[in-house]
Amino acid sequence: MVEPETCLARQKIAYFSMEIGLSNNFHTYNGGLGILAGDTVKSSADLKVPLVGITLVSKKGHFKQELTSDGKQVEHPDPWEPSEYMQLLSTEVTVQIQKRDVTVKPWLYTVKSQTGGAVPVYFLDTDFETNNPEDREITTFLYGGDERYRLKQEIVLGIGGVKILDALGLDVRKYHLNEGHSSLLALELLQKNGMSIEKVRKLCVFTTHTPIDAGHDKFSYDLVRQVLGEPIPFDVLKKLGGQERLNMTLLALNLSNYHNGVAKRHQYSSKAMFPGYEIRAITNGVHSYTWTCESFRNLYNKYFPGWANEPDLLVRVDGISDEDVWGAHEEGKKVLIDYVNKVKNAGMNYDDLTLGFARRATGYKRTDLLFSDIEKLKKVNNKGRIQLIFSGKAHPRDDSGRKLIEQIIGYAQDLKNEIKIVYLSNYDMDLAAKLVSGVDVWLNTPLRPLEASGTSGMKAAHNGVINFGVLDGWWIEGWIEGITGWAIGPQSNESFSVEEDRRRELEDLYNKLENIIVPMFYNSRGEWTKMMKNSIGKIAYYFNTHRVVQRYATEAYL
Numbered sequence: 005m006v007e008p009e010t011c012l013a014r015q016k017i018a019y020f021s022m023e024i025g026l027s028n029n030f031h032t033y034n035g036g037l038g039i040l041a042g043d044t045v046k047s048s049a050d051l052k053v054p055l056v057g058i059t060l061v062s063k064k065g066h067f068k069q070e071l072t073s074d075g076k077q078v079e080h081p082d083p084w085e086p087s088e089y090m091q092l093l094s095t096e097v098t099v100q101i102q103k104r105d106v107t108v109k110p111w112l113y114t115v116k117s118q119t120g121g122a123v124p125v126y127f128l129d130t131d132f133e134t135n136n137p138e139d140r141e142i143t144t145f146l147y148g149g150d151e152r153y154r155l156k157q158e159i160v161l162g163i164g165g166v167k168i169l170d171a172l173g174l175d176v177r178k179y180h181l182n183e184g185h186s187s188l189l190a191l192e193l194l195q196k197n198g199m200s201i202e203k204v205r206k207l208c209v210f211t212t213h214t215p216i217d218a219g220h221d222k223f224s225y226d227l228v229r230q231v232l233g234e235p236i237p238f239d240v241l242k243k244l245g246g247q248e249r250l251n252m253t254l255l256a257l258n259l260s261n262y263h264n265g266v267a268k269r270h271q272y273s274s275k276a277m278f279p280g281y282e283i284r285a286i287t288n289g290v291h292s293y294t295w296t297c298e299s300f301r302n303l304y305n306k307y308f309p310g311w312a313n314e315p316d317l318l319v320r321v322d323g324i325s326d327e328d329v330w331g332a333h334e335e336g337k338k339v340l341i342d343y344v345n346k347v348k349n350a351g352m353n354y355d356d357l358t359l360g361f362a363r364r365a366t367g368y369k370r371t372d373l374l375f376s377d378i379e380k381l382k383k384v385n386n387k388g389r390i391q392l393i394f395s396g397k398a399h400p401r402d403d404s405g406r407k408l409i410e411q412i413i414g415y416a417q418d419l420k421n422e423i424k425i426v427y428l429s430n431y432d433m434d435l436a437a438k439l440v441s442g443v444d445v446w447l448n449t450p451l452r453p454l455e456a457s458g459t460s461g462m463k464a465a466h467n468g469v470i471n472f473g474v475l476d477g478w479w480i481e482g483w484i485e486g487i488t489g490w491a492i493g494p495q496s497n498e499s500f501s502v503e504e505d506r507r508r509e510l511e512d513l514y515n516k517l518e519n520i521i522v523p524m525f526y527n528s529r530g531e532w533t534k535m536m537k538n539s540i541g542k543i544a545y546y547f548n549t550h551r552v553v554q555r556y557a558t559e560a561y562l
């Protein structure tokens with residue numbers, strides 16, 4: 005007889021995500037969404053949560069970024085070889101795309117934790133001889149191609165994913181839709197469950213990730229009819245996914261009974277966008293061990309054995325001496341500065357105040373805000389030397405994002421005799437890890453309220469790097485002025501015109517740099533180290549995916 009307990013343990017949480025970033029070797033991620041998914045999978049493995057991941061194999065990645073000397077972004081395919089790391093299973097299913105049968109098979113990679121926990125991740129692939137040449141390309145490029153290509157990918161992910169789990173014989177307790185890309189899985193579940201919306205809702209958990217309407221996938225019903233066909237009657241589909249176009253977020257909201265945004269502020273924007281839906285907040289986190297550099301890992305191992313599976317222990321950071329914290333930081337900083345000097349011949353110094361900014365180059369992230377007033381930036385530098393390190397890719401079709409990169413590289417040229425500035429090409433997980441542990445201050449200047457959460461600042465905090473950012477996304481929850489970091493611009497409950505917001509942001513940006521940050525860094529090492537420790541003890545101990553997964557487990561999965 006089977007013990008009831010064993011039954012529960014056998015049931016799986018199926019975590020669906022268009023991108024899952026587990027390692028720099030797998031080019032299956034683009035940015036924050038994928039890294040969050042990978043970190044969630046890793047924490048689930050550590051915590052022995054019975055989760056399985058489903059994503060696409062994206063054999064040529066998103067793209068590899070080359071930057072010309074005048075700052076132009078050139079994109080190259082970014083291939084990787086799944087067979088070097090994972091195993092192609094013989095399990096296969098077919099999905100209907102444009103009235104053709106398309107074969108889908110999974111590559112299996114198992115994330116293994118030191119704790120003995122393990123999470124299998126299935127990377128879906130359509131590149132097989134049985135498929136027609138066009139269909140073989142569906143899982144080639146992450147976020148490549150046009151709307152039609154995207155819809156095909158979402159059919160493979162959502163519908164193919166459910167079928168693969170069935171074919172593998174897995175007993176799925178909940179389907180977690182990480183962003184609306186996988187919403188079509190709910191249509192497959194409707195068919196499996198006698199078209200019972202109630203039953204499907206009980207099976208699905210949905211996390212939304214963007215606070216702007218344009219960020220949600222929407223497909224015309226014409227396209228849906230051509231590519232997907234009519235798996236459920238269109239009148240039903242339109243009730244669930246919108247009358248005008250098929251909105252994947254709406255579809256997910258209507259077919260799940262637990263919804264959450266990725267920060268408290270984002271919960272409010274999401275509720276405003278989708279009135280009438282209960283949307284909760286589970287603020288993002290990062291996988292602590294992955295994003296802590298070697299010198300800090302050693303320090304935490306010494307003071308807090310077991311911290312990697314219990315990052316709450318970092319709350320006791322005040323037990324570590326200032327010298328040890330500073331020493332660990334110097335090691336991380338040396339790795340980064342050596343790297344920058346090697347690849348860019350930048351001539352940067354170990355002892356200079358170093359600011360880092362790395363994120364997707366796109367309008368609302370405002371990579372260029374720091375250069376709004378060059379004279380004031382020079383004044384800051386006269387107070388105490390600063391050096392600036394940037395990185396980030398622009399989406400190939402985002403012209404204003406590409407322009408931003410050109411501008412920063414232009415400023416670096418113009419200012420080269422005064423301030424050392426570099427823009428590092430091809431931002432990826434390895435580079436991110438170096439940056440968030442090697443700078444002194446992590447800068448973030450999004451146009452609020454467009455940053456859903458943001459996670460790189462959490463990575464920085466794990467390495468004692470101090471955040472200086474606009475109060476948006478997670479930072480509203482992590483910030484205590486002068487204690488865990490510094491704010492740029494108005495508080496989240498203050499609402500001004502766009503111009504007034506910007507005026508206040510620039511005022512804080514330059515004034516705090518000149519009068520607080522630079523003087524403290526150069527003259528008050530004790531105060532500075534105190535804030536480094538607060539980043540660890542008041543931010544990292546909480547903003548990690550162990551907390552995120554524990555909350556999903558208790559609130560959404562059980």
Ligand SMILES: *Cc1c(COP(=O)(O)O)cnc(C)c1O
Nearest residue numbers: 035036363432433436458459460
């Ligand atoms: C963490 C990370 C991101 C997301 O950082 P944000 O602060 O959310 O923009 C993007 N890309 C890479 C490579 C990362 O490691």
